[in-house]
Amino acid sequence: MQLDLIAGTRPNFVKIAAIIHAIENYGNGITYRFIHTGQHYDDTLSGNIFKDLQLPAPHFNLGVGSGSQAEQTAAIMLAYENLLRHEKPDLCLVVGDVTSSMACAITAKKMGIKVAHVEAGLRSYDWSMPEEVNRVLIDSIADYFFTTTFGASKNLIDSGKDKNQVYFVGNTMIDSLLRFQxxxxxxxxxxxxxxxxxxxxxxxxxxxxxxxxxxxxxxxxxxxxxxxxxxxxxxxxxxxxxxxxxxxxxxxxxxxxxxxxxxxxxxxxxxxxxxxxxxxxxxxxxxxxxxxxxxxxxxxxxxxxxxxxxxxxxxxxxxxxxxxxxxxxxLDKWKKGEMPDLWEGKAGERIIKNLLNLNTSV
Structure with a gap:
């Protein structure tokens, strides 16, 4: 199975890092293209994080740079479409709710490529947030959904998604946090x-x-x-x-x-x-x-x-x-809190093992 792993912003890289490390450890039979859209291009927001998270250099940098959300969306879609014209993966995997994830998910889907969404099912119900628009759009067209919580899984199933395509795996951002703490x-x-x-x-x-x-x-x-x-x-x-x-x-x-x-x-x-x-x-x-x-x-x-x-x-x-x-x-009256289920650092491993169990025709 060949994956396209899409990232464009700092939080994306944190989540993608957990998936790449899991592929290295558990992904026998999986190859991938690591694609940086260039949505974040400042070194402290993008460049230096590769070293911090022990990430390989991206196979492709689409280099979209700054612009309005519409301009960035259009530039990402055009650049990713051009890449797909030369070679199509079996699956496009996007993380989170940023413009890069939304644009690449739509482009892949229109070119007949199945889409997996990591951190699917989150909802603020605040339509003034661009991120809410992005995550709902991605979830509306994705084929596989990897969620951070039971609540996110419930949101998807309640919206009509097939429960067999929804996987509660934990939080890839926490994988990276614990790995590098x-x-x-x-x-x-x-x-x-x-x-x-x-x-x-x-x-x-x-x-x-x-x-x-x-x-x-x-x-x-x-x-x-x-x-x-x-x-x-x-x-x-x-x-x-x-x-x-x-x-x-x-x-x-x-x-x-x-x-x-x-x-x-x-x-x-x-x-x-x-x-x-x-x-x-x-x-x-x-x-x-x-x-x-x-x-x-x-x-x-x-x-x-x-x-x-x-x-x-x-x-x-x-x-x-x-x-x-x-x-x-x-006044020291703040709550102590507790750890949500499956936030113990193995979300990336679960994602990769679930992908390997999917029909290889994806």
Whole structure:
């Protein structure tokens, strides 16, 4: 069986790494083409992660670069279609909910290639999120579904998917987290500020609803700073957010901006933080496994198990809610959380073994 493994953004590489490592260990009879769409092209978001995750160089880089979502979608579809005209795999495997995954899934399906979706079935029911559109589109046309939770499997089966095509396998992002946890390493900002475990807050923001509106972004950060008990607030800045932040002035001596960090450096900060404040879904999974309090700066989540079982709480961006959540944190009243089922580091292995059990005609 030949697979096309599609990745285009940093979270994609983290998930694909678990699958590639599983192929190396359990995938006798499977060959693959590792295809980087180029959706993320900054070295800290893309290039350096290959070394951190011990990934091979991609067989192909479609090099789509920046642009609107429509422009990126079109460029990815055209480039991937051209690749498929020369050679078709047995199966196109996409992960997560980014533009690269959606564009390649549609292109493969239109060219008669079956599609497998890793991290299928997640739903926020928030149609203002591009990721929700992407994941629903992928699930509507995919042939095989690999899910991170029972809830995600139920979402798919309730929507009419054949239960025999839905596989609850666990979380590939957690595979990589556990595999490389012993290799997490300190950063320059850790050394320069003489940071101590549980004596700082870690902040990440990147979703358009949080960072594109200057007033919203300023109010959110102001509320965090005001209620931080003067602990350092470390903010690795996404490239698109950095442009907006340049226009804003923050009167805070404990807010520290840093460039985007490598995977191993960033997760060192996550593991040792007092708490993480984020609008990322994937980070809420990592904090759950690491046992770190997490405040989600959104009004919903497609990963409800991080709330019902894990260390995550939906806070939103209302300054009043941020204040109350941080007060709860500093009173040591935060929940401890527990590990969701099958988040023990073997999801990639289960995916590969299930693929090998499929009819080779896929």
């Amino acid at each position: 012993s290799k997490f390493r300190t950063t320059e900002i850790w050394k320069n500020l003489n940071l101590k475990p549980q004596q700082y807050l870690l902040l990440t923001l990147h979703r358009p609803g949080n960072v594109d509106e200057e007033k919203q972004l300023k109010n959110t950060i102001d509320a965090i700073i005001k209620n931080s008990r003067n602990l350092p607030v470390i903010f690795p800045v996404h490239p698109r957010t950095a442009v907006i932040l340049k226009k804003l002035n923050f009167e805070a001596n404990n807010l520290y901006l840093t460039n985007s960090l490598g995977y191993l450096e960033f997760n060192y900060l996550v593991q040792n933080a007092k708490a993480v404040l984020t609008d990322s879904g994937g980070i809420t999974e990592e904090t759950t496994v690491l046992g770190v309090p997490c405040l989600t700066l959104r009004e919903n989540t497609e990963r409800p198990e991080t709330v019902s079982l894990g260390t995550n709480q939906i806070v939103g961006t209302d300054p009043k809610n941020i204040t109350e959540a941080l007060e709860k944190l500093f």
